[in-house]
Each structure stands twice: as C-alpha cells, then as structure tokens.
Amino acid sequence: MHELFMRRCFELARQGTGRVSPNPLVGVVIVKNGKIIGEGFHERHGGAHAEPNAFKNATEDVSGATLYTNLEPCCHTKKLTPPCAPLVIEKKIAHVVICNLDPNPLVAGSGAAQLKAAGIQVTTGVLEQEGESLNEIFFHRMRTGRPLVHLKSAATLDGKTALPNGESKWITGPEAREDGHRGRLQYDAVMVGAETLRKDDPALTVRLPGFTPERMPFRVILTGSGKLPMGAQVFKDDFRHRTLVVTDSQTKIDMLPPQQVVRLSTLNPFPFGEFYKKIADFGIHSLWLEGGAALHSLFLQHNQVGRLTLYLSPKIMGEGRALFAHTSSGLADLLQLEGLEVQAMGADLKITAKMETNRRKP
C-alpha cells in the first residue's frame, strides 16, 4: 500500500515539471482509513510546497492521518516559504511516509527527526530509486554543486547523425522527437553550438500536443566567432528574451541586448565553473545539450555530461557523420555509461544512461 500511494505522489509531483526548478518535484498524498483525503504538489517555484497544498485540498479532518511525500518535509527557514515539518506536526498527522531524504545539507534527515521528536511515526526509503530518478536533476546539483548536463542526440543504429554531405532531417521519427520535447521541458535551458543554429535554425522550444509550458527553457547558444544568423528563430520568436548567447569577453554580439550575452573570460580552455556560475544567475541549474558534435565533444571530453540520451533509428547509414568527435586515450579510458535503460519510441530506440562526471583521466 505504501508503494501505491507513493506512486501517486510521483504522479502529482511530475505535474510541477518545468515550473519548480531549482526546487525538487514533490507530491503529497494524505490517507485516512485507507482512503485518499487530500492531495497536493509543489506547483511552481516561489509558490507553496506540496504539504500545505495537500492540507488545503483535504476533504476531511487530517488529524490521525498518514501523509505520503516523495521528499522529506523541510525544516529550514532560509527560503521563500515557511517550513513544512512544523505544519505537519500542527495538523496532528500520525504517520509520515517518505521516499527520499532531502539531500540539501540544511535539511538532511533533520526534517524527519523533527517529526519523530513530535511523536509522529516516520517511514523512509519507500521506492527510493524511483524517487531519485524523478528528481535526478535536483539530487545531482545538491550532491555535486553543478548543474546536471543531459546530452541528447539522435543517430542511426551505427552511430551516424548525418550523411557525409550533412543532410540529416529526420533520422528519427515523430515519437522520438516528441519525447525530446518532453526532455527539454525538464531542463532550465537547451544549449546548442552556433553551427547547429547556422545549419538547422531550430526553435529549441518545448512543443507538445495540447500543452503549452508555463515558461520556456532558456535557449543557450555557444559561439566563438560571433557569426550567428540575425534571422534565426531563437532571436526573432516570442521567446527571444529567453535566448542567451555565450561567448568570450570581446566577440561582438549584436542580435541580442547585452544583458542576454554571457561573457566568459575565455572559451579555450572552456571555463565550465565560470560558465555554470554565470548561467545560474539566470536561474539555469540544469542543461539539455542538443548538439552539434563540437558542443557534445567539448562537454564529453571534460566529463561534464551527467546523463546521455540517444534516440537510435532502426537504420544503417554506413559512411556519415559520427555522433561524437572527442578522443579517447585508450580502450580503458572510454566514457562509461551506467544504469542503461532502453525503451521503444515509435520505430526508434531510446537509450538513456548516466555517465560518471567525476572520473579522472588515467
């Protein structure tokens, strides 16, 4: 029964996708006599947490009830909203069932401890793996202090992204492309290299049937030369204020207001720390990389990619452009993937896996 209600928490939590960053996705279910009497989720950054929302929506007296939440109720006060653990105590909840403890060092088990001290029964670790996966972006940032960088690409089964002449639209089918849009929605920004902008002029927006996101992810364009097409969609469309250009301290950029240009001290070597810090000022705490090969190779080469998703179409190309262009120093030094998941996506395969981001070169 715990798992059943926890899965409902996940469902509720997911409804906050694209709106709560950098906060985690949280859903809460209140159960009394085996029946759900209240539900809530964290709906948007700056808004109420899931717990007060669930209490607000409760249809019966919650005293003596069990509260399910995928994340430990917070107890710290250095934030936009009041802490939740005292509220849970005040509402006379008898039992709190938690999926993941909060990795935030300001909370880290002390929310649960506060509840226990008030005589509330606390159960933890229900569907922990699923909860980790739901909030992968949040957990990654809390643990590493860096944004989760998710590299997405599409290729034929033999790892080719385009014909030798560069022709590539579309390698994969509509289901894979739609899934890619669902991916974008989870991240604060979609990043491409200038060459992708010049070649494909992508919109890089989230376009899903019957769904308009409350806020679009930023579009982040990396350019060394500053040669960007003035007429590109990302500089012209309704979301052009959500477009950033990343370049060095001197390159002239005139297609965007200066406040949308992120200037780094240098591009070579690429200062990842400085870059992450500067985009964090825009509220960007996670990155979805969409190409091309040069951008991917830059991030791969420096072990900055935390998750990789490949859509592989059931085709063989033979000669063509390769997925990645970084160099490995030997077979023992290949980038390793972990927790591989494979899923059919229309006629294509979706393969997603974690990458070790802290690995050192031998």
Add this chain to the structure above:
Amino acid sequence: MHELFMRRCFELARQGTGRVSPNPLVGVVIVKNGKIIGEGFHERHGGAHAEPNAFKNATEDVSGATLYTNLEPCCHTKKLTPPCAPLVIEKKIAHVVICNLDPNPLVAGSGAAQLKAAGIQVTTGVLEQEGESLNEIFFHRMRTGRPLVHLKSAATLDGKTALPNGESKWITGPEAREDGHRGRLQYDAVMVGAETLRKDDPALTVRLPGFTPERMPFRVILTGSGKLPMGAQVFKDDFRHRTLVVTDSQTKIDMLPPQQVVRLSTLNPFPFGEFYKKIADFGIHSLWLEGGAALHSLFLQHNQVGRLTLYLSPKIMGEGRALFAHTSSGLADLLQLEGLEVQAMGADLKITAKMETNRRKP
C-alpha cells in the same frame, strides 16, 4: 494447452541446432489424455525425422493421441528419409497440431491435406511467429533461394569498433562473446575478410562452456590479394579441413589444399550468385559474417544481409573506426531494419533485426 506443448516442440527442435542443416529444426510431442507419452526431434542431417523418433520413444500406445509438431509433416519422397504423413496416419493419430506449414514447394500444405483426407483432425498456425523465428534460416532459403546472411558486429554505443589506431579487444563483455558463439553454431559457416585474419587471428570456432559441437561451422576467408598468414589458427587447428578460402580464379593460395579454395570468376563486382552456389557444394546454406568493415560493407552495399546483430557496449568512444563503410545515396536510401529486438547481454545490449534483402536502390 496447444501453446504449452508447441513450446516443448520448440525446445526439442532446438537440440538439433548445428546438426540438421540444411533441414529445418523440428520437434514432436505426442500427447494422450493430457499427458506427454512420446517426444522426438530431428537430430541430425540424414537421420530420422522428428515424427519417427517420437513414435520410437513413445511409452504408450499412440493410437487416438494428439501429435504436436512445429513443422507440417512431410509427404514428399525425393529425400533421404521416408515421408512422415503416411506414418502419422498408420499410427492412428487422431489430431495433428502444427505450428508452421512447410514452405518447401514440394510439400506446401499437402502434408496437412493428406492427414485430413485420412480423417485426422488438423490444427495449424499455433505460435506461428515463434516457429518462423526458430527456423528463420530454413524459411529464408526456401523463400528466396539464397542463404540467410547474418552480420554480427560489436561496437560502443556510438557505433565505434576500434580506436583510431585499430585497438579493439574487447569492446564487449564475456556474455556478449558467448552469445556470439551460440550464434555461430546456428550457421553453416563463419565468414571473415583477410584483414580480420591478419589483424586478429581469430579461431572462429564455436566454444561454449560444457558443450562441444558435433560439427564445427566452416570458416570462410575472403581474400583478393592471397596475402594470408600461414600460421593463422584457421589453417593450423584441428578444424583446418573446415576452412575455405574464397578468391578469384588466379590468386595463388598455398596454405590450404586446392579443394578448400573456392575460386570465383571475379571478385569485383563480387558475384554473389556464383559464390552462394559454390559454397552450397560444401553444404553451406547459411552465413554468419564476423567482419571486418570491408566484408560487412560489401554485403550491406548489395543488400545481401538478411539479419543483423549488434552487441553495443555501454561506452562512448568518440573518434574511432566506424562500424560500416558503405555509402548511402540519400537519407531515403538508408538500409532499413525490421522487427528490432533488444536484450541485455551482461553489461552490453544485444540488438538484432531483419534487413530487407530485396530492396532496390531508388
């Protein structure tokens, strides 16, 4: 219940793997009062068919029983063994349950018709897809008149088989390699290009824990230059009489007796029809291709590959040698895979799919 007993037929049939070619794999189960009273399978080419074996092994009187077989009982007489349909009639079987009708034009439903004419109830089409898959090699040859060519390769997830310097052992893990040996066993011959022999000196034998095949698949080496290492395993080991070298009419080959050299009128363009005909004289009616890139590209380029199996390791290489080197004339012309199946094989992924072998270039 039909499916249960048919699956048992498949299990029995599979025991003939590597020994019955070019015949199909066939298993038979005789059931009376819901109980199996006899089992048999086609054990080796030239030996008895599955039906007489099952009758021989029956522990009770089979009259009135139901006979399950994954392939329609034969009725033609132009072969090594007596036809089975008359035997089934003689044994007073009441009901015959068949998975696949025989695609052999000499039989093609007439075995079933013969049974029906004798008053036997006949049920067909039980687990038809599984049966097709079990005897894919046989069905392919019957329908196309050509051997099934199965291309097997291993690569990183980004489609690389070796570092730029050629270093490649081992990309995939032991489970994938063992599975590759199971693959070899199903084919009459394992084929490689001369470059693979020079570079890797593979044994190309079937080596499976606790299992010694009754007969090794042939090893077929394609060479244009005749430059082959005299000391290569395939010319020295216990199975050297099962090694063939394929070359043109003139190239000097002195590491094998002349009867083990298959001479084609030319190698360029490669005469696939002549090649298939000449290897058929050795009893080779199916081919397992194991590289390298040049051999694979030759067969891919000419749409000769009927099934492709890739073992993909959960690694990213970046720069390296690509899986295939043929050229596609456009995105609409990529080689298409069908019926993709994905399976975990240790830490690696096994992806196998059919390819259209009759597709014409646009």
